[in-house]
Amino acid sequence: MAIAGCGHISKKHAAALKGMDIARLAAVCDIRRERAESLAGQFGAAAYSDYAEMLQDKNIDAVIVCSPSGLHASMGEKAAAAGKHVLIEKPFVLRLADGVRLAEACRQKGVRLGVVHPNRMKPIVQALRNAVDKGLFGKITHANATLRWNRRPEYYRSEPWRGTRAFDGGILYNQAVHLIDLLNWLAGPVSEVFAYGASRMHQIECEDVCSCVLKFSNGALGIIEAAVTVYPENLEESLSFFGTEGTAVLGGRTMSQVMEWSFSSLSSEEAFNQANRLNQTGNTGGHKDILHDFADAVLCKREPLVSGREALKSLRLISAIYDSVTSRRPVKVTMQGGA
Numbered sequence: 013m014a015i016a017g018c019g020h021i022s023k024k025h026a027a028a029l030k031g032m033d034i035a036r037l038a039a040v041c042d043i044r045r046e047r048a049e050s051l052a053g054q055f056g057a058a059a060y061s062d063y064a065e066m067l068q069d070k071n072i073d074a075v076i077v078c079s080p081s082g083l084h085a086s087m088g089e090k091a092a093a094a095g096k097h098v099l100i101e102k103p104f105v106l107r108l109a110d111g112v113r114l115a116e117a118c119r120q121k122g123v124r125l126g127v128v129h130p131n132r133m134k135p136i137v138q139a140l141r142n143a144v145d146k147g148l149f150g151k152i153t154h155a156n157a158t159l160r161w162n163r164r165p166e167y168y169r170s171e172p173w174r175g176t177r178a179f180d181g182g183i184l185y186n187q188a189v190h191l192i193d194l195l196n197w198l199a200g201p202v203s204e205v206f207a208y209g210a211s212r213m214h215q216i217e218c219e220d221v222c223s224c225v226l227k228f229s230n231g232a233l234g235i236i237e238a239a240v241t242v243y244p245e246n247l248e249e250s251l252s253f254f255g256t257e258g259t260a261v262l263g264g265r266t267m268s269q270v271m272e273w274s275f276s277s278l279s280s281e282e283a284f285n286q287a288n289r290l291n292q293t294g295n296t297g298g299h300k301d302i303l304h305d306f307a308d309a310v311l312c313k314r315e316p317l318v319s320g321r322e323a324l325k326s327l328r329l330i331s332a333i334y335d336s337v338t339s340r341r342p343v344k345v346t347m348q349g350g351a
């Protein structure tokens with residue numbers, strides 16, 4: 013595999029590939045050559061500063077796109093055109109039309125397309141998925157995603173792309189996309205949204221607070237609250253599910269604990285023990301699991317857990333939310349097409 017973009021997140025991928033049985037890091041690329049050389053030196057890979065040149069490297073079967081978010085679509089398409097499988101860091105892409113085009117380009121070239129949403133692999137999230145699938149909630153009445161984080165001004169000053177509409181995309185694409193992916197995966201699809209966004213603290217092009225009301229296709233309601241303005245530091249990242257027969261809340265600062273777990277089908281003791289066992293799994297499940305799943309999907313010719321098709325679902329939802337912020341009206345979430 014190759015990494016394109018050797019900044020902050022690339023190190024997690026390189027470390028996750030180290031010692032993996034079914035994949036290895038063969039090359040890395042960054043327009044800042046010193047970054048490519050430093051990462052390549054640490055992990056024993058070839059270094060490139062020209063992406064097109066790296067794509068000619070016969071040792072590479074797949075590319076992990078770790079560049080600023082606004083470049084994901086074009087870099088993904090170039091990788092697919094070169095016949096490489098494509099794994100894209102979150103957020104998938106920043107425009108629905110680009111996502112549809114990239115998914116189609118991968119389909120036509122017969123390469124796999126995956127997106128990095130490591131939270132789907134967390135044992136607490138898998139347990140919630142299992143509870144939903146088994147119908148333990150009865151009729152779901154409402155489901156919420158809450159992101160109450162802090163990003164300091166230095167964060168936005170650290171790279172010119174941060175906080176820009178074209179390359180960062182805004183709080184829903186950059187920070188809340190993992191939670192939105194989970195909410196949609198577990199309780200979706202969403203049929204209609206109404207949202208406000210505001211820039212209350214940071215001097216950036218994008219909003220730093222966003223409040224959205226959701227109507228799910230099954231009639232349940234929901235709320236997404238996302239903020240990077242919370243004083244003095246990250247407070248909460250949580251998912252709350254409420255049904256006629258159950259309540260579950262996954263929370264903590266980075267959604268790593270079961271805060272509430274109660275179902276009519278379980279005694280209080282059973283529910284307490286389940287929650288305790290899950291809480292002992294800690295914050296496991298992450299980049300290594302997603303990379304392993306993607307490499308396995310390539311080798312076994314199957315779809316990865318978070319495929320392009322899956323990523324398009326949350327992209328449609330986020331696009332609709334931003335359409336609502338701009339138009340100040342409720343917006344229906346399209347299930348197909350790339351307008």
Ligand SMILES: NC(=O)c1ccc[n+]([C@@H]2O[C@H](COP(=O)([O-])OP(=O)(O)OC[C@H]3O[C@@H](n4cnc5c(N)ncnc54)[C@H](O)[C@@H]3O)[C@@H](O)[C@H]2O)c1
Binds near residue numbers: 018043047078171
């Ligand atoms: N899944 C996660 O938990 C997670 C966490 C952090 C970041 N991310 C995502 O990863 C991506 C990168 O974030 P980051 O924090 O590492 O950013 P970063 O700014 O630290 O790194 C991006 C790197 O890409 C390089 N780059 C820019 N244009 C390039 C090009 N054309 N070819 C090759 N390299 C190029 C830059 O020089 C830089 O080194 C973003 O999309 C971000 O949203 C995901």
